[in-house]
Amino acid sequence: MKKVFEVALGILTAIGGFVDIGDLVFNAQVGARFGMSLALVTLLGVFGICVFAEMSGRVAACSGRATFDLVRERLGPRMGLANLVASVAVTLLTFIAEIGGVALAIMLVTSISEVLIVPFVGLLVWAVLWRAKFSVMENVLGLLGLGLVVFTVALWQLGPSWGDFVSQAATFDKPGKEDWPTYAYFAVGLFGAAMTPYEVFFFSSGGVEEKWTSKSLGIMRANVLIGFPLGGLLSLSIAGCTAVVLGPLQVDVGALSQVALPVAVAVGKIGFAFVIIGFVAATFGAACETGLSAGYSIAQFFGWQWGKFVKPRQAARFHLVLILATLLAIGVLMTGVDPIMVTEISVVFSAVALPLTYFPILVVANDRDYMGEHVNKAFANVLGTIFLVLIVVIAVAAIPLLVITHMGAGM
């Protein structure tokens, strides 16, 4: 059992990237509108995040330096600040959305208005960030988040034509009713979600929280290789379920209840119970991930003490950031804004943050002062370079696509 918990960090990190509130709905939308024709993009994203999470985890294990330390060291204060502003914007917008997402998930079973639930969720998230041990937080939320595996079970129960799925995934084509820019917008969205910068902030800082050393590289790689592919599997399962159930009905998915519907159809009440637990745990986990990531990046940029491995009193500024972030989130959500909408806006900031985050990781992973003998091998460098180029292309394309497709609504 201890072995299972050793990969909890990777699972929790991946949940925040692949099945947080925005992605739950986004994946379901993709399934309903595009079937499995974008599956390869998700796989590509899984591959990319594995490459860079492994690098950032290795830097953290070998040197104790988390990702935002590297950003400022290699890019200097000016570019570092540009990245900080963009990253913290993405991370905080997502944090706000996740707290709203937990409330939406609870609303599915209680029918109490989300606005009334939000303050309690916010307080609970803050209490976890302040008080809970890091390992307890990742174990509980990582494990409960696995409730979403019910989507994989549901997909299997629905018994789709697997041959169709494979041919949709393997051929480069789109459903006739969609246009190419919209297809590209959803592809960029899926890839961007898989590689959101707060995943590496959280994963590398989490490695420092868990006191990884160069002896922990095996555990670190297990986290990467189990966590992110599992996240990708959940993401594809959700898309698959909605492709089968909602695709033929021409439904445009926009609400969490629609995401859960295929499971209720396929597995019934028990399945629905798992979905709700999975939704709550995944969004709550993503809230903890993004909240902590905002604190980590700000503290690392300015050189403040951070982390839950010291007493809150010893990392006072870091915890002050967490308190302010929670208050901000509650305040924004009390206006009644749609949390799912909030995550879509964050794509814009992601575009700036992605290259400025992954470039310093790639450079420092080659530096013996940090890595000793564990510097990048040629294989990691080649993959890192390929994905860096891809990230730059995605970053440049993201905002124009967002504008011309009206956030995926079509031209």
Added chain:
Amino acid sequence: MPPLTNRLDAPWLDAALHLLDRQVVDVDGKMVCNVDDLELIEGAGGEMAVTGILVGAAALVPRFSGRLGNWLRATWISLGAQYAARDVPLYLPLDLVEHVGSDVRIRVPREGLLDRQPASGPGTAQHRMDDFLGMDVVRDGERLGHVLDVRLQPRKQESRMLVVSLVVGRGRPGSLLGYDRGDFNGPALVKWAVTSLHRHSHLVPIESVRSVDWDAGRVEVSGPVEPLRTS
């Protein structure tokens, strides 16, 4: 090269690459601050040495150069108009530093550590590393480029690191990313970009520096300079 060397034991280290923007960690492993800037003292004989780490908004804010930097600095000062010495950063003397690697480690606990930067001694002038970096370098009327990094000699004296040479070339300070260090061999594409940007970079020994005009941001050099090799 053995892993994770202490750069203080190496023959030289680069101010921008190895010191600026690094995390400072105290004797108990607690984080103290970042190296926001470095104090650079110009002696009566014109010799220059790094003597301390500068910390805090008063050190960091001026580094956001240009319009944004000026605005940030004016805002920072007006936020505390009633305070004297709003522009004086906090200070960490160099003799407290015992290790420079992926972080800068000091030999004392962090409690009550940072105090205001003291005034410099008689006959010496106090400068900041960031003002030196980026200066125009002119050799007999011909522009060589900017000061990209400042090479220091550690450990001759505990309390100071003498400036031994300047890395001069095109681009911005920090853009060499360590490719000139000799033990760094990063991804081929990045290496190609850095090498082609810096194919005209030079190493200027401090003996060749004739004068430094701090107000105009100009360094006059004459005599030999050597081409910089990227690994």
